Amino acid sequence: MTESRQPIATGSDWNFTILEHFNDKLAALADEYRLDTYPNQIEVITTEQMMDAYASVGMPVGYHHWSFGKQFLAVEQAYRRGQMGLAYELVINSNPCIAYLMEENTLMMQVLVMAHACYGHNSFFKGNYLFRAWTDADSIVDYLVFARQYIAQCEERHGVHAVEQLLDACHALQNYGVDRYKRPSPISAEEEAKRQQEREAYLQTQVNTLWRTIPEPPSNASPLPGSLHRDEDPLGLHEGGIYPPEPQENLLYFIEKNAPLLAPWQREIVRIVRKLAQYFYPQRQTQVMNEGWACFWHYTLMNRLYDEGNVDEGLMLEFLQSHAAVINQPDFDSPYYNGINPYALGFAIFRDIRRICEAPTEEDCQWFPDIAGTPWRATLEFAMRNFKDESFIQQFLSPKVMRDLKLFLIVDDDHSETLEVAAIHDEQGYRRLRDALSIQYALSVKEPNVQVVEAAIRGDRSLTLHHVQDSRRPLARSVYPVIRHLHELWGFPVHLISLDEGRVTHRYRWPVEEEGKEHP
Amino acid sequence: MTYFIDRRPNAKHKSAVNRQRFLERYRKHIKRSVEEAVNRRSITDMERGEKISIPTKDISEPVFQHGPGGARSIVSPGNKEFVQGDRIRRPGGQGGGNGAGEGGASNQGEGNDEFAFTLTREEFLEFVFDGLELPHLQRKPLKSLEEVRMVRAGLSRDGVPARISITRSMREAYARRIAMRAPIKRALLEAQKALEDEERKDPVLRNPARIVELKAEIERLEKRIEAVPFIDTYDLRYHQLSAQPQPSSQAVMFCVMDVSGSMTQNHKDIAKRFFLLLYMFLEKHYEKVELVFVRHHTAAREVSEEEFFYSRETGGTIVSSALKLVNTIIQARYPPEKWNLYVAQASDGDNWDDDSHTCRDMLIKQLMPQLQYYAYVEITPHDHQSLWHEYESVAGHFPERFAMRQIVEASDIYCVFRELFKRRLSQAD
Numbered sequence: 001m002t003e004s005r006q007p008i009a010t011g012s013d014w015n016f017t018i019l020e021h022f023n024d025k026l027a028a029l030a031d032e033y034r035l036d037t038y039p040n041q042i043e044v045i046t047t048e049q050m051m052d053a054y055a056s057v058g059m060p061v062g063y064h065h066w067s068f069g070k071q072f073l074a075v076e077q078a079y080r081r082g083q084m085g086l087a088y089e090l091v092i093n094s095n096p097c098i099a100y101l102m103e104e105n106t107l108m109m110q111v112l113v114m115a116h117a118c119y120g121h122n123s124f125f126k127g128n129y130l131f132r133a134w135t136d137a138d139s140i141v142d143y144l145v146f147a148r149q150y151i152a153q154c155e156e157r158h159g160v161h162a163v164e165q166l167l168d169a170c171h172a173l174q175n176y177g178v179d180r181y182k183r184p185s186p187i188s189a190e191e192e193a194k195r196q197q198e199r200e201a202y203l204q205t206q207v208n209t210l211w212r213t214i215p216e217p218p219s220n221a222s223p224l225p226g227s228l229h230r231d232e233d234p235l236g237l238h239e240g241g242i243y244p245p246e247p248q249e250n251l252l253y254f255i256e257k258n259a260p261l262l263a264p265w266q267r268e269i270v271r272i273v274r275k276l277a278q279y280f281y282p283q284r285q286t287q288v289m290n291e292g293w294a295c296f297w298h299y300t301l302m303n304r305l306y307d308e309g310n311v312d313e314g315l316m317l318e319f320l321q322s323h324a325a326v327i328n329q330p331d332f333d334s335p336y337y338n339g340i341n342p343y344a345l346g347f348a349i350f351r352d353i354r355r356i357c358e359a360p361t362e363e364d365c366q367w368f369p370d371i372a373g374t375p376w377r378a379t380l381e382f383a384m385r386n387f388k389d390e391s392f393i394q395q396f397l398s399p400k401v402m403r404d405l406k407l408f409l410i411v412d413d414d415h416s417e418t419l420e421v422a423a424i425h426d427e428q429g430y431r432r433l434r435d436a437l438s439i440q441y442a443l444s445v446k447e448p449n450v451q452v453v454e455a456a457i458r459g460d461r462s463l464t465l466h467h468v469q470d471s472r473r474p475l476a477r478s479v480y481p482v483i484r485h486l487h488e489l490w491g492f493p494v495h496l497i498s499l500d501e502g503r504v505t506h507r508y509r510w511p512v513e514e515e516g517k518e519h520p
Numbered sequence: 521m522t523y524f525i526d527r528r529p530n531a532k533h534k535s536a537v538n539r540q541r542f543l544e545r546y547r548k549h550i551k552r553s554v555e556e557a558v559n560r561r562s563i564t565d566m567e568r569g570e571k572i573s574i575p576t577k578d579i580s581e582p583v584f585q586h587g588p589g590g591a592r593s594i595v596s597p598g599n600k601e602f603v604q605g606d607r608i609r610r611p612g613g614q615g616g617g618n619g620a621g622e623g624g625a626s627n628q629g630e631g632n633d634e635f636a637f638t639l640t641r642e643e644f645l646e647f648v649f650d651g652l653e654l655p656h657l658q659r660k661p662l663k664s665l666e667e668v669r670m671v672r673a674g675l676s677r678d679g680v681p682a683r684i685s686i687t688r689s690m691r692e693a694y695a696r697r698i699a700m701r702a703p704i705k706r707a708l709l710e711a712q713k714a715l716e717d718e719e720r721k722d723p724v725l726r727n728p729a730r731i732v733e734l735k736a737e738i739e740r741l742e743k744r745i746e747a748v749p750f751i752d753t754y755d756l757r758y759h760q761l762s763a764q765p766q767p768s769s770q771a772v773m774f775c776v777m778d779v780s781g782s783m784t785q786n787h788k789d790i791a792k793r794f795f796l797l798l799y800m801f802l803e804k805h806y807e808k809v810e811l812v813f814v815r816h817h818t819a820a821r822e823v824s825e826e827e828f829f830y831s832r833e834t835g836g837t838i839v840s841s842a843l844k845l846v847n848t849i850i851q852a853r854y855p856p857e858k859w860n861l862y863v864a865q866a867s868d869g870d871n872w873d874d875d876s877h878t879c880r881d882m883l884i885k886q887l888m889p890q891l892q893y894y895a896y897v898e899i900t901p902h903d904h905q906s907l908w909h910e911y912e913s914v915a916g917h918f919p920e921r922f923a924m925r926q927i928v929e930a931s932d933i934y935c936v937f938r939e940l941f942k943r944r945l946s947q948a949d
Contacts, residue, residue, distance in 0.1 A: 331598025
């Protein structure tokens with residue numbers, strides 16, 4: 001480039017004026033690309049504050065719990081040893097969208113983080129269907145404040161220890177505190193606080209009702225385990241349908257509404273943990289997309305800054321180095337290998353979509369007839385808005401990306417002596433690879449499928465859950481501590497049955513030594 | 521739309537509560553690590569944090585997870601030589617624990633067996649001294665003047681020049697000057713105005729006498745304004761001090777060590793640790809702790825800390841010489857009614873046989889009645905000699921306040937220390 005460039009700033013020092021300049025520039029570019037974002041709230045913070053933010057899993061206001069302390073210590077240790085940079089990552093799905101800049105970052109880093117977080121992640125939060133459906137960016141911060149205050153109050157009233165134990169139990173189940181199929185009602189701190197007391201009273205009566213009244217028994221109901229024989233129960237008091245009528249996957253919700261012995265404040269805390277799990281649910285399902293999208297945009301925007309002469313070569317080189325480090329994918333046999341890097345995979349796919357749009361090959365026309373040669377920006381927007389990792393990979397992972405990453409599929413079956421290479425990046429393998437990778441990102445497969453099937457409301461009040469095995473994979477040993485926590489919440493025996501294609505493979509129960517009179 | 525917010529001045533240590541909760545929860549684990557550290561470390565660098573490891577399984581937060589077994593499909597990057605249908609031997613022993621299937625799913629990181637973190641110095645010391653209490657900590661009566669602390673208590677009109685509050689005095693002076701000059705100034709202005717009026721009149725109508733009069737008045741007033749003193753004794757303000765009695769929690773610790781030829785370097789190292797631990801312990805518990813180092817062979821001498829630990833001597837051993845010196849020092853400088861007195865003695869148990877008897881008498885008759893506590897550690901793997909047996913009879917007389925223990929090697933030291941200074945649910949008060 002021959003024309004003299006006039007960088008906004010050079011060197012690695014920054015100040016607020018410079019940052020504002022860059023931000024204006026980035027905003028203008030983002031506008032040009034029609035990135036739709038929430039307003040940005042960019043907060044400059046210290047290293048320690050960054051570690052705090054990390055430790056509280058990115059909640060700007062968190063309630064107190066030892067596990068966050070543990071996180072903090074781990075982050076601090078890793079950071080001190082230099083194992084970990086603290087630059088990217090932290091951006092909060094809220095309106096305005098809060099992003100953190102660490103004070104000791106260089107100018108390049110600050111600009112990069114702004115491009116990545118304030119325009120990349122931000123637009124993803126605003127656009128992606130999961131976030132739109134599951135989270136309330138407008139009210140999350142208020143809700144967090146409510147949660148923190150409520151839990152602090154409970155600690156004052158009922159003791160730190162009691163609250164901690166309850167939270168431990170809830171945390172163990174928080175991945176099962178999500179309604180997967182229906183949109184939760186919006187949350188707002190003010191309303192929460194207002195409604196909370198009402199709810200307390202109401203919930204309790206509901207629970208009582210559940211345990212007191214006996215619904216009409218359906219005529220063909222099978223006798224429940226633990227129920228009595230006709231002779232011993234002439235009035236049919238112990239008959240009735242199974243409760244709940246359908247299996248429940250939202251364990252925490254079920255606990256909140258039905259656990260017989262929980263006090264109202266305990267139900268409220270269960271609810272808080274559940275609501276927060278719900279808030280993080282979309283993030284857990286869109287890691288590849290979210291990071292890929294943000295990387296795509298920081299890469300695009302930084303290059304535009306350079307093309308327009310707003311940054312100098314030094315800054316650009318520094319950027320490229322750090323970008324390369326972020327999207328680096330070590331091979332499976334490298335000592336640095338730690339699974340597939342979501343940044344690398346996501347970035348590769350989004351870049352590839354653009355390539356398919358702009359310069360499709362014959363292969364692309366075959367594989368992606370509907371997007372090859374279309375305007376890339378609209379296609380990219382479509383991809384960002386309407387998918388989650390699982391479906392995104394299924395839809396957009398191209399043979400070229402598989403070849404570039406040299407993906408291969410291994411099947412590890414404990415019935416066979418050896419591992420099998422089931423597919424590689426070749427003509428026969430593409431589809432199978434793509435399916436397998438897609439499933440690898442499906443939460444429903446990543447996490448064991450556990451559901452409540454029955455609460456013995458007429459029997460011994462025990463709770464029964466089914467674990468439906470996927471490819472014969474059993475539960476890890478952590479199952480015992482988890483059902484112990486479940487038992488703490490439920491208050492009566494908990495049974496967990498592992499099923500493989502309808503066949504019972506394992507029964508777990510807590511308490512392990514049953515002292516109650518179980519049916520023979 | 522974008523806002524920038526500088527959050528750096530915000531409160532720090534947002535995670536402090538969570539951190540404390542974590543430490544509290546794993547108190548037992550951490551304590552064990554701290555105890556190991558105290559044994560292992562050279563005590564001179566006790567004043568820093570410590571890396572603590574806790575087995576990950578003990579602090580894991582359980583969730584439902586897939587266990588090993590069944591059929592798993594794993595997509596990995598970086599294929600080099602595999603083609604479809606290849607069969608690979610299972611990598612040794614690993615039940616597929618770190619398979620790619622987990623790719624980035626866990627934020628717990630590397631799945632190490634140990635969770636490691638660093639305690640800060642304060643937290644470390646907190647754990648070292650956890651549950652320890654100085655024995656028989658008595659509030660000494662508030663007798664002496666020294667026990668009164670002077671605290672600032674506002675201002676007063678009189679005091680010594682050294683305590684003048686300059687700003688307040690100047691402010692008073694300023695106010696007074698304004699107040700005193702105001703009426704004069706007003707009169708002056710009036711006079712000036714009258715003079716002006718008079719002078720502006722037609723020469724025929726002027727009253728020369730009046731002018732003279734006014735001029736004299738103006739002169740007089742100006743003089744009066746000047747005469748208002750810049751500062752007056754009346755303006756002076758003094759910082760007032762008031763005497764607040766302070767409960768005495770001052771202590772003095774006598775470190776007595778045998779440095780005769782029979783004490784090897786190893787012995788001294790162990791003794792050194794004992795004293796250092798004590799010293800840190802005391803510093804933590806008393807506002808004011810004085811240390812007196814007395815070392816002895818055949819003769820005792822009060823020495824500096826440096827000399828106490830690091831210089832060499834040879835010769836025989838007469839323990840009573842040290843006890844005598846301690847007693848003299850107490851008489852001269854540390855009256856027992858004002859000071860909590862502690863003596864810690866380390867020795868290998870050697871003594872001239874005749875002297876041990878003297879020691880016992882001296883302890884029982886002179887020293888023990890004045891002391892809060894006497895701790896004796898004998899660093900020897902061998903049988904006890906006469907000194908130990910004589911001391912046993914002292915302990916018989918003062919079971920509450922005289923403690924003796926035997927130490928064989930460095931790792932014993934911490935346990936002994938804890939035992940000696942275990943929190944005594946005060947039989948004293």
